[in-house]
Amino acid sequence: MAKLTIDGVEYEVKDGRTILQALDDLGLLMNGVDVPHYCWHPKLTIDGSCRLCQVEVEGFPKLQIGCNTPVKDGMVVHTKSERVKHAREGVMEFLLLNHPLDCPICDQAGECKLQDYAFEYGVKHARTEEPRRALKKNVDLGPTIKFDQERCILCRRCVRFCREVPKTGELAVFNRGDHSVIETVPGMQLDNPYSMNVADICPVGALTTKDFRFKIRVWFLEEAPGICTGCSNGCNVYLGVANNKVYRYVPRRNDSVNDTWICDVGRMTYEEIGAPDRLKLPAVRSDSGVLEAVPFAKAIDAAAARLRSLVERKGAGVLAAVASAHASNEDLLVLARFLDAYGIRHSGVTVRRGDSDDLLVKAEKAANAEGARTLGFEEAGPLAKQIAGGGIDGLIVLGHDLLDPAYLGGERTLAKLDTVIVLDTHVSALERVAHVILPVRHAAEKDATYVNHAGRVQRSWPVVEPSFEAYADGEVISRLGAALGLPGFDGKFDVREVSRSLGAAAAAFRGIDLESVGEQGIPLAGKG
Amino acid sequence: MVISDAAREKIRAEMAKYPKPEGALLAALHLVQKQTGHISGETAQEIADLFGIHPIRVMEVVTFYNMFYDEPQGRHHVHVCTNLPCSLRGARELLRGLEAHLGIEAGETTKDGRVTLAHEECLGACGYAPMLRVDETYHENLDLAAAKRILDELE
Numbered sequence: 001m002a003k004l005t006i007d008g009v010e011y012e013v014k015d016g017r018t019i020l021q022a023l024d025d026l027g028l029l030m031n032g033v034d035v036p037h038y039c040w041h042p043k044l045t046i047d048g049s050c051r052l053c054q055v056e057v058e059g060f061p062k063l064q065i066g067c068n069t070p071v072k073d074g075m076v077v078h079t080k081s082e083r084v085k086h087a088r089e090g091v092m093e094f095l096l097l098n099h100p101l102d103c104p105i106c107d108q109a110g111e112c113k114l115q116d117y118a119f120e121y122g123v124k125h126a127r128t129e130e131p132r133r134a135l136k137k138n139v140d141l142g143p144t145i146k147f148d149q150e151r152c153i154l155c156r157r158c159v160r161f162c163r164e165v166p167k168t169g170e171l172a173v174f175n176r177g178d179h180s181v182i183e184t185v186p187g188m189q190l191d192n193p194y195s196m197n198v199a200d201i202c203p204v205g206a207l208t209t210k211d212f213r214f215k216i217r218v219w220f221l222e223e224a225p226g227i228c229t230g231c232s233n234g235c236n237v238y239l240g241v242a243n244n245k246v247y248r249y250v251p252r253r254n255d256s257v258n259d260t261w262i263c264d265v266g267r268m269t270y271e272e273i274g275a276p277d278r279l280k281l282p283a284v285r286s287d288s289g290v291l292e293a294v295p296f297a298k299a300i301d302a303a304a305a306r307l308r309s310l311v312e313r314k315g316a317g318v319l320a321a322v323a324s325a326h327a328s329n330e331d332l333l334v335l336a337r338f339l340d341a342y343g344i345r346h347s348g349v350t351v352r353r354g355d356s357d358d359l360l361v362k363a364e365k366a367a368n369a370e371g372a373r374t375l376g377f378e379e380a381g382p383l384a385k386q387i388a389g390g391g392i393d394g395l396i397v398l399g400h401d402l403l404d405p406a407y408l409g410g411e412r413t414l415a416k417l418d419t420v421i422v423l424d425t426h427v428s429a430l431e432r433v434a435h436v437i438l439p440v441r442h443a444a445e446k447d448a449t450y451v452n453h454a455g456r457v458q459r460s461w462p463v464v465e466p467s468f469e470a471y472a473d474g475e476v477i478s479r480l481g482a483a484l485g486l487p488g489f490d491g492k493f494d495v496r497e498v499s500r501s502l503g504a505a506a507a508a509f510r511g512i513d514l515e516s517v518g519e520q521g522i523p524l525a526g527k528g
Numbered sequence: 529m530v531i532s533d534a535a536r537e538k539i540r541a542e543m544a545k546y547p548k549p550e551g552a553l554l555a556a557l558h559l560v561q562k563q564t565g566h567i568s569g570e571t572a573q574e575i576a577d578l579f580g581i582h583p584i585r586v587m588e589v590v591t592f593y594n595m596f597y598d599e600p601q602g603r604h605h606v607h608v609c610t611n612l613p614c615s616l617r618g619a620r621e622l623l624r625g626l627e628a629h630l631g632i633e634a635g636e637t638t639k640d641g642r643v644t645l646a647h648e649e650c651l652g653a654c655g656y657a658p659m660l661r662v663d664e665t666y667h668e669n670l671d672l673a674a675a676k677r678i679l680d681e682l683e
Contacts, residue, residue: 169582170584172584172587173588174587174588174591174592175591176591176593184584185569185583185584185587186569188584
């Protein structure tokens with residue numbers, strides 16, 4: 001450990017860190033101690049090219065760049081002195097020399113570090129009358145990114161990102177001095193599974209994603225914390241919300257989960273929230289075999305009536321429940337209680353599997369496979385065989401991963417069942433065989449906890465309201481339990497109360513609930 | 529293959545001199561360019577393969593330095609210094625005159641592939657301004673007539 005004094009306050013910092021790294025470790029960088037910077041990024045190698053992070057270090061005749069000056073025990077640093085202020089003004093003036101004054105038409109405006117720092121640390125007037133560099137505009141760098149060469153301040157974050165994180169290295173700086181430009185090599189595209197992160201780390205409007213650019217001004221967005229539910233990694237994100245609509249995901253830093261990155265596939269899953277194929281209307285299949293939209297309460301009553309009639313004829317032994325691993329811990333716990341109370345012995349969890357890599361993308365394409373296993377749900381493979389073989393007459397399905405080729409490979413085998421009750425967020429082939437359909441909420445529409453592949457419990461918040469009637473799976477099952485008159489079910493669903501009883505259901509959850517999980521998540525007992 | 533086996537051997541020997549083999553990249557580029565005249569995309573790929581790096585890294589270095597070329601060059605390089613002392617002594621007029629004489633602009637190569645004309649920021653011969661460099665040879669204290677004569681004698 002080393003003692004480091006910054007602006008008169010003494011801190012203990014780890015050995016071998018640079019000044020900016022030490023400030024970042026302390027959580028103080030731009031959050032108590034302002035050392036503006038462009039090229040330095042906590043998850044990339046040090047470049048030292050932007051020169052904006054200069055600070056005064058006692059004993060050094062000249063100002064030092066905070067990003068690349070190692071902390072020495074007893075070091076005394078000043079970040080607010082006149083010399084530092086003067087140096088920042090000088091650097092900002094150089095960075096702005098060739099930057100176009102196109103903020104009004106630039107999509108980065110509002111979240112642009114050049115704008116912010118020019119306002120905060122810059123001089124108010126340009127002293128040059130020479131023409132600015134005229135370079136390429138609106139360049140298609142690849143399938144996801146647009147590039148404006150004139151706005152680039154050559155911090156090289158994108159270049160380093162491509163080399164160091166996906167290790168594809170599509171971008172480089174060509175030429176020298178004031179001829180320097182960032183480009184791809186001719187014939188090569190910026191095309192890798194993490195390409196859109198370059199737009200997040202670009203401090204200016206040089207790199208923007210084709211998906212988000214010009215959709216909405218960022219100052220209209222509320223950046224609400226949440227998690228990506230595209231796979232079992234559970235990357236932390238901010239959901240950009242306005243007008244009760246999610247416009248984008250941007251990665252939210254969590255050093256235990258996703259650092260500061262997210263894969264392109266996961267980033268685009270925000271589209272699922274407001275997708276046109278959301279399941280919107282509760283429905284019941286009529287005697288003539290047609291699905292009819294009915295009020296939610298009627299659909300619940302119809303589901304209860306069908307189940308009751310089946311159980312009277314054949315007993316609860318012919319019932320099964322299959323939950324997809326999209327269901328949250330709270331939803332699954334209520335389902336488990338329902339199964340117990342009703343005496344349903346057949347149950348399991350379905351997880352769609354796909355590609356994975358060694359960075360973020362995990363094979364299990366759902367947020368809560370690990371949570372389901374922790375709560376005692378078994379892999380539904382054998383149960384799917386049993387259903388296909390005709391051993392089951394009534395089925396409650398949460399989500400439609402049961403249709404995946406790994407399980408049933410389609411809905412046809414379900415057509416012969418007496419009762420199929422579907423709780424789902426999106427339209428699927430299940431609707432062709434369902435007798436009762438109950439729309440449920442997406443993770444971004446509810447309080448819920450999920451366990452990622454590494455056993456880290458994370459949570460979602462309700463950041464948008466569905467424009468149609470839908471409830472959390474747990475609430476729907478609670479109401480179904482009450483309609484069936486099951487002991488312990490009064491139709492009420494208090495997600496906080498359910499969350500607090502997770503620890504009683506599975507020891508690994510002890511001491512963990514919605515409130516304690518927080519924005520960064522906490523590991524299950526024994527997974528720390 | 530653009531790079532000869534002999535050159536490859538030499539490059540490997542250079543790589544052994546540096547703690548990180550990449551340190552030998554400049555030496556390798558000089559070696560290869562001496563044989564090939566310029567570093568094409570194909571050549572960059574071969575060098576990158578030798579070093580186990582991405583060809584884009586090679587092109588970064590090639591475009592950074594003035595004396596590496598990513599396009600075919602003339603048989604002779606004529607570089608006119610246009611930095612301050614040379615300019616004060618008429619280097620810009622000299623360059624204009626040579627452009628007119630050769631019928632090309634600085635940065636271009638004559639149609640017959642004889643001369644590539646370029647301007648250089650500083651060639652470190654301020655005391656003898658204006659001056660130009662033909663390949664490895666300095667010609668100093670020039671006027672336009674003398675410079676034209678030098679160019680005309682090039683094969």
